[in-house]
């Protein structure tokens with residue numbers, strides 16, 4: 473393979489069909505942002521949009537804005553946009569609460585739908601997914617089990633005692649991606665439900681929940697959807713389960729007639745039942761802006777650029793840093809999401825120095841340097857400049873010379 477030069481990456485920028493999307497974001501000058509898989513940057517104009525809602529709709533409209541400004545239906549319209557991004561049927565996605573709370577709702581529903589059976593998940597799943605499962609089981613007090621296995625053995629571990637298989641589609645630490653259709657089919661073969669956490673997938677990789685036959689899903693609004701810090705999350709319930717899944721959180725906005733203020737809960741029809749309480753309008757305003765930007769570019773174009781950028785990043789690291797960094801993300805394109813990770817014994821110190829010099833990725837203990845690839849605002853020359861900085865730092869500082877092989 474011939475060596476890459478900065479000019480090669482400049483040429484790719486000139487012909488990049490997504491290059492214009494960068495103008496849709498407000499990114500600080502001098503920063504190369506490789507952490508959009510943790511917190512996406514603000515869409516251009518979002519601060520003014522929030523200010524308008526605060527001043528006009530809240531300030532002038534006051535309580536009238538629940539109806540006059542469409543506040544009551546805002547979460548539904550965002551949910552329909554997110555549904556299109558994840559291949560969900562219309563009316564099967566709800567927006568609100570956090571990913572953690574949505575996990576609680578859906579796991580609670582799944583355990584009730586498959587009584588007496590266990591939750592199966594991956595040891596290296598994102599902690600909140602596992603903590604929520606533990607807390608739910610403790611709360612139910614009926615001896616449910618949470619079984620954790622290695623990613624490679626998930627399919628084999630699904631058995632007739634499994635109520636729900638709960639997995640994060642793209643692993644937060646390594647960037648490894650499951651074959652959604654294959655694992656979903658394996659769960660269904662044992663009459664288990666599947667619950668996908670799409671936090672690292674939505675807006676980054678093509679997802680088709682309906683085609684895969686998935687039952688349940690959740691996901692974050694603040695990563696590749698650029699919905700702002702703590703943005704409301706989303707959940708998906710397959711249409712065939714919508715009226716039968718017994719959800720454990722029964723808030724008034726999930727009631728069949730919330731403004732009748734009845735003394736007893738009656739579930740609304742369809743996905744509305746999954747809503748909980750008063751929607752956070754200022755946060756939803758930011759999320760709406762982020763989802764609109766994410767919806768502007770075809771996901772196939774985003775995926776093509778993401779895969780090419782990761783390939784180039786790996787090639788540049790190997791070219792410029794020798795074997796100092798060990799690749800952790802799978803090499804096969806179809807097995808990874810939109811981030812690239814390397815291990816190094818001094819990863820924490822290296823990342824701190826990178827961030828201090830304007831290349832923002834993140835460190836995941838004990839030894840992982842994690843770089844999120846968000847093709848909507850990341851240029852090809854950004855990759856060159858980031859790797860040049862990493863290589864210079866590795867040469868100039870007394871870091872452990874070589875990543876341990878393990």
Ligand SMILES: Cc1ncc(COP(=O)(O)O)c(C=O)c1O
Pocket residue numbers: 510570571572573598600601640644669671672692705
């Ligand atoms: C896979 C995954 N699930 C859930 C969360 C966070 O959930 P919450 O929005 O409740 O903080 C994250 C956050 O990084 C995540 O990576």
